[in-house]
Amino acid sequence: MPSNTIRIRAKVTGGITDVKTLISHPMTTGLRKNKKTGKKIPAYFIKRVTAEIDGKQVFIADWGIGISTNPFLSFKVKGGKSGQTLKLSWVDNKGKSDSKTTKLS
Structure with missing residues (x-):
């Protein structure tokens, strides 16, 4: 599993949790070609992102x-x-995944 791919902030205001996150991932489409070989660069992208608050899924x-x-x-x-x-997780099309947990402020 990759590590340190997620940066996250989560703040509660008036009963609403505002989550902002940045995920480090190349996200290639599979449509571009390698300039030297002419072969397509394989697709490599995040398939699913989920978020849980105290174990209850709140976002997919x-x-x-x-x-x-x-x-x-x-x-x-x-x-x-x-x-x-708050736990934020992702899984990509190659089966790699990462997650990060933070406290709501």
């Missing part, structure tokens, strides 16, 4: 090749309290 995103390199993701969910745990 299914992605494809149209997402940029090192994607920034921002979303809001109802609920969450300061001090609770």
Whole structure:
């Protein structure tokens, strides 16, 4: 599993949890060619991103090749309290994954 691919901030204001995250990932489409060999560069992208607050799934995103390199993701969910745990996870099309846990502030 890759490590340190996720940077995350999560803040609760008025019962709404605002999550902002940056994920380090090349996100290649499979449509570009290697300039030297002319062969296509294989697709390599994040398929799914999920978020849980204290073990309860609150967010799911299914992605494809149209997402940029090192994607920034921002979303809001109802609920969450300061001090609770937020876990953000991703899985890519090659089976690699990563997750990071942080406390809500």
